[in-house]
Amino acid sequence: MVIKINIMKRLNCSISLCVFKFLCFLLAVQLSPAKAQIQQNTKSYDYTKIAEHPRLLLLKGEEEKIKASIIRNSDFSKLDAFMRNRADDLMKEEPLFFKKEGKRLLAVSRKALTRLYYWSYSYRITKDVKYLHRVEKELEAISAFESWNPTHFLDVGEMCMAVSIAYDWLYDDLNEDIKRKVRQAILEKAFAPSYVKEYAWFLERHNNWNSVCNAGLVYGALAILNEEPTQSIAIIERALKSVQLPLKAYGPDGNYPEGPGYWNYGTTFQVMLSAALESALGSDLGMAKAPGFMESAYYMLFSAGPSGNYFNYYDGGPAVSPASSLFWFANKLKDPSLVYEEIKALKNGIYMKVDNTDIERILPNTLVFGKDITLTEIQVPQKKMYTGHGITPVSIVRTDWEEGKGKYLGIKGGLANDAHAHMDQGTFVYDVGTLRWAMDFGLQSYITLESKGVDLWNMEQTSQRWDIFRYNNLNHNTLSINNQRHNVDGKADIIETFDNKVEMGAKVDLTAALNLNKELKAGTRKATIVDNSYLKIEDVIETNTKEVDLRWNMVTPAFAEIVDKNTIKLSQQGKTMFLKFTADIPFKLVIRPSENPADYKCEFGNYKYGEYNQPNKGTVMVGFDSKIPANKKVKYIVTFLEGKSESILKKNTFILDAPNPNTAPKGDNVFSDVSQIGIGATGNINSIGTPDWTPYGEIGIEKLFNKSFKFEIEAKKITSTGILNAGIDRSSDGQLGVRGGESTGIDKNEGFLFGMDLTGINSDVVFKLTKVCLTFFDPTESCTIVNRQIPGKMMVLSGDLKTIEEVKITQNHKRKYIDVSSLGISLKGGADYGEFLSLFNTGEGGSFRIASFEFVVK
Structure with a gap:
């Protein structure tokens, strides 16, 4: 064994891949404590009683509980539709391939988990074979990777979980050759490198790495335990000891050392580990009863303020993301108030944003863990x-x-x-x-x-x-x-x-x-x-x-x-x-x-x-x-x-202004954005979730208090083949532009489509678009603004426009607006206006940006 360890330490990039795999496999066999652990008196479980497939998280037939929950809970119905639509969109993409960013393959592993979890979920709910065939194609591609990048073992953990969920959930219908390839990949690309000391340092850490990597490996072990019992049992037994370290970090009261963002990461995988052991083997052996672990749900409940931002200490970002694991805690603790904030996030669309966050990939957990909850019965938390x-x-x-x-x-x-x-x-x-x-x-x-x-x-x-x-x-x-x-x-x-x-x-x-x-x-x-x-x-x-x-x-x-x-x-x-x-x-x-x-x-x-x-x-x-x-x-x-409010706007007039550029979505492949805007309990306009626009104003119509609406943007470019998607750009102060042209502003044949979802607003209320603010709009430029609700209703503006009005928003902030009220854009509440306005640069040159919109509510 010592000889083989020394050989491993001397491996370098000149050794062929097949030799590396062979040595890793031998090393796994020699270092694995399997022989000692397969003795009946040292095993933690009676592994002969493992549940049949599917055994991870959602047992056979439990799809019916999810279907009933979707009928019972309208917000779950919307989430289910979102995930299946997302699954369909992901099917249009080519299979993943091995591509590292710096030292990480993590982005690929997370895409794999998103795809395979969404497709597996969609297949179990609908039995549509298109999902089965796409899963097989993806599994074959991933299994053929040269490695799952064990030098950064998070990549292995998430990839192993991804293929294991698909293997287990679709086991009865998967092609036998595909299943064989998946098993071999788990053995060679996950299990074997987990016994290489320089890769497996996570086994001795108390942070999220331990929870994520061990959870991924255990999913692999539970998935293939029938065919590979010796190595699978060894992985599970080792994990049961190793995960005691991150569990200790929750003590004594549940606050997570690395902050709420990492709680959402580490705890999600820790919960998935406990839940999988329970569904497959009947128990997590008291793992979740570690001091502080269950109490950590209350820490997470308090993790964000009314601003919609986390208390983001350590390496944490402020943007709140879905915490689907709280549905598991709410069920276990029989305290539905734990998901009070999650219900808000569901209603406000935070759960249904396609933004490739760390947490988007495990959204099916929401319905798996929340299937027994009735959302309308959730009470307000009592603790302050x-x-x-x-x-x-x-x-x-x-x-x-x-x-x-x-x-x-x-x-x-x-x-x-x-x-x-x-x-x-x-x-x-x-x-x-x-x-x-x-x-x-x-x-x-x-x-x-x-x-x-x-x-x-x-x-x-x-x-x-x-x-x-x-x-x-x-x-x-x-x-x-x-x-x-x-x-x-x-x-x-x-x-x-x-x-x-x-x-x-x-x-x-x-x-x-x-x-x-x-x-x-x-x-x-x-x-x-x-x-x-x-x-x-x-x-x-x-x-x-x-x-x-x-x-x-x-x-x-x-x-x-x-x-x-x-x-x-x-x-x-x-x-x-x-x-x-x-x-x-x-x-x-x-x-x-x-x-x-x-x-x-x-x-x-x-x-x-x-x-x-x-x-x-x-x-x-x-x-x-x-x-x-x-x-x-x-x-x-x-x-x-x-102090006193400095807003100078008339009541029932509100402005959506250029946002904080640090939070507003942008990128070459960010084509659209949906912003949730709230009307508070006293009528104040505010941004819900990550502030994509900066809202100003106050509404005096009481029936609109505590209501919300959505403002939607889509960046477009006009080409010889039609109108295509384009990337959203934000200037240093947040003003809108389009990526891909001569500049990052709105160049010739570039522009935006705008939508507004007023389904949550009373039908007798009207939102009128009155003004638009364009910047860097000089006399040589022109743009065309079209009312998409009334055919032929449009305005062609030129940069020498004389009807520009300076509007003071607060004592320290003002904008120059163009009056567009003649377009007659009046949107009644109770409807979703997917496209109510388009604005394109129709000049021969130049570039400008969109800074602000003014609406009047009547």
């Missing part, structure tokens, strides 16, 4: 606060669960020296209604850093990781001492919580994180929502024998201005927030730029941030600097007080 300790302590307050209402506060502790961690100890986020005022940049795409040679995964104190703008403490909502890094080994714990009528929140001990060289005797941060009215941040710093410089920082998407020496005013979407700063020693308020990191000096030293740092458009940082004398204890208090 969640606190979890453990590896990354967090405390979260949500004062109201009604959509778009209430206040939301999240604060965290933890340490930087953890998988996917940032130097963000003490950071907080804050929502009021649909607006987030204190935000986190979140992660930067790994590939953008790895491709530039950044030492991204070194978590040491002096690592280049901490020079990344979005990752270090200087650019989070926290404190910094002497403009130095947080101590990577210094853990911040929640030491007190407050949950009463006066205040709700928590206190975090930041001493260890702030102390790189024992500068402080103590440092704490208390964050509370007071009287359900305002946010209060109290920082108490006690110095040691030397004076220190303190930096207080907060990131915001709002426009910021210093009003006086104690006040910073924030403004966004017509709303205002005043930050009031007080302390018993001097401090100086500052506004720090954040949009273009490569232009800024990093205060850790005399150097600029690297060119590899991505822009942070639409953001700014606010705070103060203060010098604290030696042996001094100081308290700093910052209160967040809502």
